[in-house]
Structure formats: structure tokens, C-alpha cells
Amino acid sequence: MHRLRPSYLATAALSGALFGAGLYVSQMVDPTKVLRFLDFTAIPTGDWDPSLAFVIVPAILVMFVAVKYGRKRAAPLFDIEFHEPEYHNIDRRLIIGAALFGVGWGMSGLCPGPAISLVAFLPNELWIFLVTLFIGSYAGSAIVPSGHAKRLANAQ
Amino acid sequence: MDAFSPLSATLGGLLIGLASAVLWLGNGRLAGISGIFGQLLPPAQTIVWRLVFLVSLIAATFLAARLWPGLGVGGDRPAALMAAPDGWSIPTPVWIAIAGLLTGIGTKIGNGCTSGHGVCGLARLSRRSVVAVLVFFGVAIVTVTVTGIV
Numbered sequence: 001m002h003r004l005r006p007s008y009l010a011t012a013a014l015s016g017a018l019f020g021a022g023l024y025v026s027q028m029v030d031p032t033k034v035l036r037f038l039d040f041t042a043i044p045t046g047d048w049d050p051s052l053a054f055v056i057v058p059a060i061l062v063m064f065v066a067v068k069y070g071r072k073r074a075a076p077l078f079d080i081e082f083h084e085p086e087y088h089n090i091d092r093r094l095i096i097g098a099a100l101f102g103v104g105w106g107m108s109g110l111c112p113g114p115a116i117s118l119v120a121f122l123p124n125e126l127w128i129f130l131v132t133l134f135i136g137s138y139a140g141s142a143i144v145p146s147g148h149a150k151r152l153a154n155a156q
Numbered sequence: 157m158d159a160f161s162p163l164s165a166t167l168g169g170l171l172i173g174l175a176s177a178v179l180w181l182g183n184g185r186l187a188g189i190s191g192i193f194g195q196l197l198p199p200a201q202t203i204v205w206r207l208v209f210l211v212s213l214i215a216a217t218f219l220a221a222r223l224w225p226g227l228g229v230g231g232d233r234p235a236a237l238m239a240a241p242d243g244w245s246i247p248t249p250v251w252i253a254i255a256g257l258l259t260g261i262g263t264k265i266g267n268g269c270t271s272g273h274g275v276c277g278l279a280r281l282s283r284r285s286v287v288a289v290l291v292f293f294g295v296a297i298v299t300v301t302v303t304g305i306v
Binding site for chain 2: 003015018062064090100108118119136
């Protein structure tokens with residue numbers, strides 16, 4: 001099973017480490033920092049913090065180059081194929097899901113990455129967010145039972 | 157405006173992009189955290205690498221905070237979670253639980269979060285991700301405005 005090979009798991013570990021370091025260095029682990037970006041009412045007063053844009057744009061650019069390079073290759077280094085989403089329709093689920101996430105993100109300043117990296121600091125009540133994140137994720141699967149396979153079938 | 161930190165933000169963004177590039181070119185997997193976290197239980201067949209990724213992510217955050225204590229949160233600057241807005245009379249644990257549930261359900265049925273759609277999806281020029289990003293940023297901005305949480 002190639003997914004248990006040391007090279008495969010070391011790649012996952014390296015990626016996770018770079019991701020965690022990036023979240024800390026960019027200060028995106030700080031919910032207040034994230035919310036100061038999302039607070040557009042602060043733009044007129046000059047208190048708006050555009051840092052989040054300075055995080056996501058370079059991240060997208062690096063990944064864009066990697067995706068371009070990957071397209072020239074048949075497979076990644078340690079797996080037999082690139083696992084790219086095969087569903088391309090813009091449907092109600094995508095919009096509703098993104099909207100629900102937007103409410104949760106705006107309420108807390110936490111998206112899943114920073115929420116998990118905050119385990120390093122264990123702020124009060126973080127466990128509540130992580131447990132409900134997990135429950136919500138599984139409730140989502142229950143609402144849409146055979147999600148992936150079904151959507152693929154519909155896409156034919 | 158002492159909060160704006162373009163240099164550390166850019167450096168952190170480059171690291172996050174590199175993390176996504178490593179996982180994609182190495183293992184052919186998209187570094188979408190909601191997906192990695194949300195598939196930790198069976199019937200997912202690929203739990204081990206997800207666990208390795210997440211444990212490593214937490215460990216690196218912990219180490220980075222010790223190597224560069226002044227940069228982010230941690231140390232004498234705890235990363236506190238947001239309390240419910242003043243005057244809403246909602247206990248903070250309930251507020252956090254609602255946010256967690258919405259984030260969990262939303263990222264599951266919308267197939268991604270800030271990393272999966274925001275970084276990887278936009279980099280792949282996915283139309284679905286462009287729509288998702290516009291919707292969740294827009295709704296989050298409205299939510300912050302309505303709640304006045306910061």
C-alpha cells in the first residue's frame with residue numbers, strides 16, 4: 001500500500017509542518033487578526049487590516065506554479081495519480097455550503113486550518129469549536145448521503 | 157494601523173503555498189484542511205496520512221511559536237477565541253459551538269474551506285472554487301458587519 005510508505009507519509013508530514021509554520025508566521029492563527037480583515041466597516045476609518053490578502057495571494061501563486069508543473073506530469077512522485085476533483089458543476093449545495101461556512105467564519109474568525117493549529121496554544125474553549133466542527137462535518141455527510149459518488153453520477 | 161503586517165503575511169503565505177505544492181506534487185493530494193480533518197473516520201481509507209499531516213501542522217505551529225515568539229500569537233499573547241458580541245446575551249460556549257457546527261456542515265456540503273477552495277481551488281482555476289470563495293468571503297464580511305464582533 002503506497003499510502004503507508006515512508007516517502008508518502010514524510011511528504012504529508014513536511015506539508016503539514018510548512019502549513020503550520022505558515023499559519024503561525026502569517027498570524028492567521030489569531031482569530032482577531034482574521035476578523036480585522038473581514039471587518040470592512042473599518043476601511044473608512046483606516047483601521048482595516050489587509051494582511052489576510054497578503055497571505056492568500058502568494059499562497060495561490062506558489063500553488064498555481066505547482067499545479068502548472070504537475071499538469072506536465074502523469075503522476076505525483078509518491079502516488080499513481082493526482083486526486084483532482086472531477087465535479088465541476090456550480091450547484092445549490094456549493095453555494096449553501098459556502099454561505100454556512102461564511103457565517104461560521106465571520107462569527108469566530110476561525111476556519112479549519114487555524115482552528116487545528118491553535119491546538120498548539122489551547123486557548124479556552126477551543127475544544128468546543130473542534131468537537132462541533134467534527135460533528136458538523138459528519139452531519140454534513142448525513143444530510144447529503146452518498147455525496148461524492150452521487151454527484152459524479154449526476155455529472156455524466 | 158499597527159496591526160497590518162505585510163512582510164510576515166507574505167512570508168507565511170509563501171509557506172502555506174509551498175505546503176500545498178509539496179502535498180500536490182508529492183502525493184497528488186490537495187491541502188484542503190476541512191477535507192483532511194473531515195475524513196478522519198472510516199469509511200475513509202486513507203486516515204494515516206491525514207493524521208500525520210494534522211499532527212505535524214500542530215507541532216510546527218508549536219515550534220514556530222517558540223522559535224519566533226514575537227511574530228504571532230502565543231507566549232505572552234494568547235490566541236483567544238472570540239466571545240459572543242456584547243448585548244446579544246448568548247453564552248460564549250454556545251456562540252463557539254454554533255460557529256463550529258456551521259463551519260463543519262458548510263465546508264462539508266460546500267466541499268472546502270479557505271485552503272481547499274481559497275488556495276488550492278483558485279490556483280487550479282476551478283470555477284466552483286471561485287464561486288465558493290466569493291460566497292464565503294462575502295457572507296463572512298456581512299456576518300462581521302452585522303454582529304460587530306471586532
